[in-house]
Amino acid sequence: MAAQSPLRQPPSIARRKTAEAMFKVLGIGSLAIAVGTLVLLFGTLLFQGAMRIDWQFLMSYPSRHAAQAGILPAWVGSTLIMLVTTVVGVPLGVAAAIYLEEYARRNWMTELIEVAVTNLASVPSIIFGLLALGLFVHILGLGESILVAGLTLALLVLPVMIVTTREALRTIPVEIREAASALGASKWQTIAHHVLPYSGAGILTGIILALSRAIGETAPIITIGALTFIAFLPPTPFSTQPPYLSFDWLLSPFTVLPIQMFGWVSRPGEDFASNAAATGILLVGMTLTMNGLAIYLRYRMRKQVSW
Numbered sequence: 001m002a003a004q005s006p007l008r009q010p011p012s013i014a015r016r017k018t019a020e021a022m023f024k025v026l027g028i029g030s031l032a033i034a035v036g037t038l039v040l041l042f043g044t045l046l047f048q049g050a051m052r053i054d055w056q057f058l059m060s061y062p063s064r065h066a067a068q069a070g071i072l073p074a075w076v077g078s079t080l081i082m083l084v085t086t087v088v089g090v091p092l093g094v095a096a097a098i099y100l101e102e103y104a105r106r107n108w109m110t111e112l113i114e115v116a117v118t119n120l121a122s123v124p125s126i127i128f129g130l131l132a133l134g135l136f137v138h139i140l141g142l143g144e145s146i147l148v149a150g151l152t153l154a155l156l157v158l159p160v161m162i163v164t165t166r167e168a169l170r171t172i173p174v175e176i177r178e179a180a181s182a183l184g185a186s187k188w189q190t191i192a193h194h195v196l197p198y199s200g201a202g203i204l205t206g207i208i209l210a211l212s213r214a215i216g217e218t219a220p221i222i223t224i225g226a227l228t229f230i231a232f233l234p235p236t237p238f239s240t241q242p243p244y245l246s247f248d249w250l251l252s253p254f255t256v257l258p259i260q261m262f263g264w265v266s267r268p269g270e271d272f273a274s275n276a277a278a279t280g281i282l283l284v285g286m287t288l289t290m291n292g293l294a295i296y297l298r299y300r301m302r303k304q305v306s307w
Contacts, residue, residue: 042284049277057278061231062260066271071279073230074260077146078215078286080234080249081256084150085157085214090207092154093161100162101169102191121159128156129220137224144225146234147250152220157210164206168199201298208294212287218258228263230255257283 060070100117104110132152136142172195180190196203234252239245257279264276 045277045280045284049274049279049281052274052278053281057275058282062229062263066264066269066275069264069272069275071257071260071275071282073233074255074257074279075282075286076233077230077254078256078283080146081149081153081221081254082211082215084147084250085153086211088151089154089157089161089210089214093158093207093210094165094203096158097162097165097169098191098196101166102187102195117159117162121163123159124219125156125217126219126223128152129223131155132220133224143251144227144253145251146254148224149221149226149254149256152224153214153217156217156220157214160210160213161206164209165199165203168202168206169195171202172198197301200301204294204298204301208290212290215287215290216258216283218256218262221256221259226259227253227255228259257286 057070058075059072060068061072062074063069100110100114104113129152132148132155136148136151137144142148176194176198177190180194185193230253234249234254235246237246237249261276261279261283264272264279
């Protein structure tokens with residue numbers, strides 16, 4: 001029998017390489033379709049709305065006339081609501097994750113809480129809107145206000161922040177905790193001076209992803225009574241009297257960028273469609289700005305930790 005050529009591969013290896021090549025082609029094709037679709041959609045958005053963005057559009061109130069309409073109340077409302085969401089949601093989410101990961105004992109109660117948090121992260125946002133409508137609006141009597149919208153979105157992103165923060169804490173090797181304890185550090189000193197600085201980049205990434213989801217939510221905001229047409233701004237947060245701060249804006253009616261887009265898209269005419277496209281560009285820009293800030297802060301944190 002003739003000896004097999006040493007350059008000829010066995011059939012099993014040849015089949016594996018063929019399958020690997022097909023998988024690479026499939027992956028590259030899927031990536032090209034996804035990126036191409038995204039570029040096409042965003043390019044269409046830019047084509048329709050880029051020329052509409054100017055100072056008058058940013059600083060004007062909504063109007064029945066498309067050429068005179070603006071998004072001043074919408075972007076102010078989105079900014080204030082995200083401020084409330086950040087102030088309420090971030091400390092609660094990070095603190096809850098630290099407790100569950102570092103302090104809580106492993107028993108049936110903590111297991112139940114972990115399952116509940118994981119499931120809440122995938123609950124549709126409209127459910128949070130209905131719960132907020134019953135609790136904050138009807139039971140607590142806070143009304144359809146910026147405070148209620150911020151609390152609703154904080155509850156919406158809270159499970160996501162808890163899950164991502166816990167995953168970031170788990171990436172820190174146990175040897176770091178043991179070394180800090182061996183040097184006499186307390187539990188909190190170990191967490192504050194070693195665990196949190198090393199996991200800060202991952203925690204920050206999870207926070208920004210959660211807030212990026214919140215800024216584009218529409219269903220829970222509509223549920224709690226956001227206005228589709230508003231021609232005034234909330235009261236200013238600053239006062240001429242001590243302590244020079246006013247919180248009346250928390251109980252003010254509001255609208256946000258996604259709802260303003262919805263209102264214009266539902267109207268006939270190309271002019272209002274251009275306004276909606278311009279609003280979408282600004283909403284994407286706000287999201288990209290948040291993510292860019294997160295990337296910069298994450299880089300700075302990693303650089304400081306490396307030293």
